[in-house]
Amino acid sequence: MDFSVVIPTHNRAELITRTVTAFLAQQGVDFEVIVVDDGSTDESPQVLGALRDSRLRVLRQPNAGLAAARNAGLAQAQAQYVLFNDDDVVPEKGFLRAHLELHQRYPRSVAVSRTYIPEALGQDPFTRFWRERAESGVRGRADGSPLGWGGYWFASLSLPCRLAEPFAAFGGYGWEEHELGLRLWRKGLWPRLALGARAAHEDRVNLETMMKKARSMGRMAWQFYRMHPSPQVALWTGANPASLALKRRLYPWDRALRLLEKRGWEQGAGAFRRYRFLLEAAYTQGLLEGRGG
Known part of the structure; x- marks a missing residue:
């Protein structure tokens, strides 16, 4: 077979x-x-x-x-x-x-x-x-x-x-x-x-669902790193102090929340760029939540 x-x-x-x-x-x-x-x-x-x-x-x-x-x-x-x-x-x-x-x-x-x-x-x-x-x-x-x-x-x-x-x-x-x-x-x-x-x-998606998944991935990144504690995995996942500090500056969660409050931008030319930011911000928030787990 x-x-x-x-x-x-x-x-x-x-x-x-x-x-x-x-x-x-x-x-x-x-x-x-x-x-x-x-x-x-x-x-x-x-x-x-x-x-x-x-x-x-x-x-x-x-x-x-x-x-x-x-x-x-x-x-x-x-x-x-x-x-x-x-x-x-x-x-x-x-x-x-x-x-x-x-x-x-x-x-x-x-x-x-x-x-x-x-x-x-x-x-x-x-x-x-x-x-x-x-x-x-x-x-x-x-x-x-x-x-x-x-x-x-x-x-x-x-x-x-x-x-x-x-x-x-x-x-x-x-x-x-x-x-x-x-x-x-x-x-x-x-x-x-x-x-x-x-x-x-055939996977119907929306922003809220994918942000929830990205946030969970951030939390699970630490489990992945603990299973394979290597520079490769640390850089890949961002589960390390240097990457986390950089992500906190680049993808602040308070800005993500402001974008989610008023979403008229979704019809504009910069929508894709903001979607990328929101997913990265959700992932970063998950990293912050999971680092002590």
Whole structure:
């Protein structure tokens, strides 16, 4: 078998149906789909039970978080490669074939999907900003391009199953994917872009939600650093006194709060610049909150 596709899900009945159906329509590759229902209380068990296909296995567990759900799926994977895919990442035709071809060309690599945010998700200022930010990392890159040690996007990537490692649990949102990516990088598994593995990231976003996530990432940066106390991680996360002092000057939280009070600026030419400031300010605030934890 070529692929074990591991998809964690929690209370996203409509999305998980679309994603699994799109995977089951893939051709030219031998695969299984392992959905880990992480304690859903919506209609997810029912809609998954209605999908009759011998290639689909559904595991159910009490709600334990994304890392635990991915690890449960990994423990059941039987194929040559494991592909981690979020429940809101819907693959297009030829997706798995593109992953397989990249692995055949680069045997010790991690294949990263070419995800994009569909235009149908919105054209409001923040969605346009997030679309630009999310897709900028791979825009213009050729198939097989190395993505560097920050290029592990576990929303959708694959790697040799025998070299995969479990995710470490973090106390909040942020850095658990990067932490595993750092371990894989140190093992000589480098991320490369599978350009033909296109998938729609059906993730509706807004400023408030992403600031909350950025703030949590700031808090979790210290846990990441404690796990890997190195200059590399300190500089990457900003979890060090020098970086924190600089960020406090550049991204003061009181200015962020003033911007959030009156948001007429969102319709102006400088909206993207202010969005970047707000996300950095939220991250910095999280760093300040988490440094003593």
